[in-house]
Amino acid sequence: MxxxxxxxxxxxxxxxxxxxxxxxxxxxxxxxxxxxxxxxxxxxxxxxxxxxxxxxxxxxxxxxxxxxxxxxxxxxxxxxxxxxxxxxxxxxxxxxxxxxxxxxxxxxxxxxxxxxxxxxxxxxxxxxxxxxxxxxxxxxxxxxxxxxxxxxxxxxxxxxxxxxxxxxxxxxxxxxxxxxxxxxxxxxxxxxxxxxxxxxxxxxxxxxxxxxxxxxxxxxxxxxxxxxxxxxxxxxxxxxxxxxxxxxxxxxxxxxxxxxSERRRKIETLATRIQVLLEDEQFPLNVGLDRESAPPVVGDDIGEVLFTLGQAHHFDANRAVKLNTLADAVGRSSQFVRPRLRRLDDAGIIETVTRKPLRFRLTARGVSLLELDGE
The missing domain is CATH 1.10.3290.10 (Fido-like domain)
Structure with a gap:
C-alpha cells in the first residue's frame, strides 16, 4: 500500500x-x-x-x-x-x-x-x-x-x-x-x-x-x-x-x-431554449403551428414533447422516443398526445421513425428550432 x-x-x-x-x-x-x-x-x-x-x-x-x-x-x-x-x-x-x-x-x-x-x-x-x-x-x-x-x-x-x-x-x-x-x-x-x-x-x-x-x-x-x-x-x-x-x-x-457535465449543460441549454419559445408572444406560430387548427395547442404539452425529444437527440443512439414515453412526459393519454404529435409532424418539426411501436424523433428543422445544430 x-x-x-x-x-x-x-x-x-x-x-x-x-x-x-x-x-x-x-x-x-x-x-x-x-x-x-x-x-x-x-x-x-x-x-x-x-x-x-x-x-x-x-x-x-x-x-x-x-x-x-x-x-x-x-x-x-x-x-x-x-x-x-x-x-x-x-x-x-x-x-x-x-x-x-x-x-x-x-x-x-x-x-x-x-x-x-x-x-x-x-x-x-x-x-x-x-x-x-x-x-x-x-x-x-x-x-x-x-x-x-x-x-x-x-x-x-x-x-x-x-x-x-x-x-x-x-x-x-x-x-x-x-x-x-x-x-x-x-x-x-x-x-x-x-x-x-x-x-x-x-x-x-x-x-x-x-x-x-x-x-x-x-x-x-x-x-x-x-x-x-x-x-x-x-x-x-x-x-x-x-x-x-x-x-x-x-x-x-x-x-x-x-x-x-457536458451533457447536463446541453440539457440545461435545451430547457432554456424551449422556455424562450413558449414565452414568445408569437407562440405557437414560432414553432410552425397556427392557433386555429385542432386540436388546440397548450405550451406546456408542446414543451414537454420537445424537451423529451431533445434529450433523445443528445443521448439516445437512435434519437427516437416511443409514443407512450411522450404521453408519460406530458402526463396525458396516448390518445391525447397522438393528434398533437401529428400537428408537429405536419409542421416538419418531428417525424415518425417506426410504426410498431410508434416512435418519433426531431427532424432537421426541429433540431434547428431547438438550436441543437452541431451538438
Whole structure:
C-alpha cells in the first residue's frame, strides 16, 4: 500500500460525489438514454479489444429486445446487454462460486464461441492454452483444471477479504482471472465484465460501465501491465500493475465526469431554449403551428414533447422516443398526445421513425428550432 496507490484510490473516490451530482442533475429520460449509450459503448469497446466484430446498431437492437422482454436467444449480444444493463441498474452481484463464474462466462459469450473453443472440463477447460504475440508465447494459462479451480477459489476468497480495500480487491481479482485464463476463448470479455461487477461494489453502478472504452484507448498499457507483472524479475509483485490499472480507472472516471457535465449543460441549454419559445408572444406560430387548427395547442404539452425529444437527440443512439414515453412526459393519454404529435409532424418539426411501436424523433428543422445544430 504505497503512497502512490493511496493517492490513486483517493483520487478515484473523489470523483464519486461529483459524478453522482452530475448524474442526479439529469432528467430521468436522459439518464435512461445515457445508460443505454454507455452499455453500447462498453460492449462495443470490449469486443473491439478482443477483435470481435460487432456494430453499435446490433447492440442497440439487442437493448430493444431486452427492454421489450422478448426471448434473448433471438438477438446477438442480447444476453451480454442484459448483464451490463443490470450493472447500470444496480441489480447485479459479483460471483460467489465457481459455478457463478462459469454462468457469467456463458452469458457474456453466448453465441460467440466456436464449438472447438467451448469449455471441455467440468466448468472450465481441460487442456492447456497459450497466448501468443504472433511471434512468441507471451502467456500460458493455468493447467490442469484442478489448478484453475484453486486459482479462481483464491480469487473469490480475496474478493471477500474486508482487510483489503475494495478497489484493490477488484483489480487484483482481475489479474488472477486473466492470469488463470480459465477458458480457451472469451477470457478478456468475461474478465472485464467481472471487473465491472466488482467495481460496482465501490463505484456508482453507471460509473463502473465507463472502463472498457478507456482500456481500449490504453490497450498497449493495459496488456503491458500484465506482462510486466509476469516478468520473472518482478518476483510476483502486483504493485506496478495495480498502479497502472488504478490510473486507467481514474482516467475513466474523469472522462465520465466531463461527459456528464457536458451533457447536463446541453440539457440545461435545451430547457432554456424551449422556455424562450413558449414565452414568445408569437407562440405557437414560432414553432410552425397556427392557433386555429385542432386540436388546440397548450405550451406546456408542446414543451414537454420537445424537451423529451431533445434529450433523445443528445443521448439516445437512435434519437427516437416511443409514443407512450411522450404521453408519460406530458402526463396525458396516448390518445391525447397522438393528434398533437401529428400537428408537429405536419409542421416538419418531428417525424415518425417506426410504426410498431410508434416512435418519433426531431427532424432537421426541429433540431434547428431547438438550436441543437452541431451538438
Amino acid at each position: 504505497t503512497p502512490e496507490v493511496a493517492a490513486l484510490i483517493e483520487r478515484i473516490m473523489s470523483f464519486e460525489p461529483k459524478i453522482q451530482a452530475e448524474w442526479d442533475g439529469l432528467p430521468g429520460h436522459a439518464r435512461r438514454h445515457y445508460l443505454h449509450r454507455m452499455v453500447i459503448d462498453e460492449i462495443q469497446a470490449t469486443n473491439e479489444i478482443e477483435q470481435v466484430r460487432s456494430t453499435r446498431k446490433e447492440i442497440s437492437e439487442a437493448i430493444k429486445v431486452v427492454r421489450s422482454e422478448q426471448p434473448l436467444a433471438t438477438k446477438r449480444f442480447a444476453e451480454m446487454v442484459r448483464l451490463y444493463l443490470d450493472i447500470g441498474n444496480d441489480q447485479a452481484e459479483s460471483p460467489q462460486t465457481l459455478d457463478d463464474i462459469r454462468a457469467a462466462y456463458d452469458a457474456v459469450t453466448r453465441g460467440e464461441i466456436r464449438d472447438e473453443d467451448a469449455p471441455d472440463g467440468l466448468r472450465f477447460r481441460q487442456g492447456p492454452v497459450s497466448i501468443t504475440s504472433g511471434i512468441k508465447v507471451v502467456h500460458t494459462g493455468v493447467f490442469p483444471e484442478s489448478a484453475i479451480d484453486d486459482a479462481l477459489t483464491l480469487m473469490l476468497s480475496q474478493g471477500r477479504d474486508d482487510s483489503i480495500p475494495r478497489l484493490i480487491r477488484a483489480v487484483v481479482a482481475h489479474f488472477i482471472f486473466e492470469y488463470t485464463h480459465p477458458f480457451y476463448d472469451g477470457n478478456g470479455r468475461t474478465g472485464r465484465y467481472l471487473l465491472a461487477l466488482d467495481l460496482r461494489q465501490v463505484l456508482a453502478p453507471y460509473a463502473s460501465l465507463a472502463l472498457s472504452a478507456t482500456v481500449a484507448d490504453n490497450k498497449d498499457r493495459y496488456y503491458r501491465a500484465f506482462s510486466d507483472a509476469e516478468n520473472p524479475l518482478n518476483r510476483g509483485d502486483l504493485t506496478p500493475y495495480l498502479v497502472d490499472m488504478l490510473e486507467i480507472i481514474a482516467e475513466a472516471q474523469h472522462r465520465l465526469l466531463l461527459d456528464l
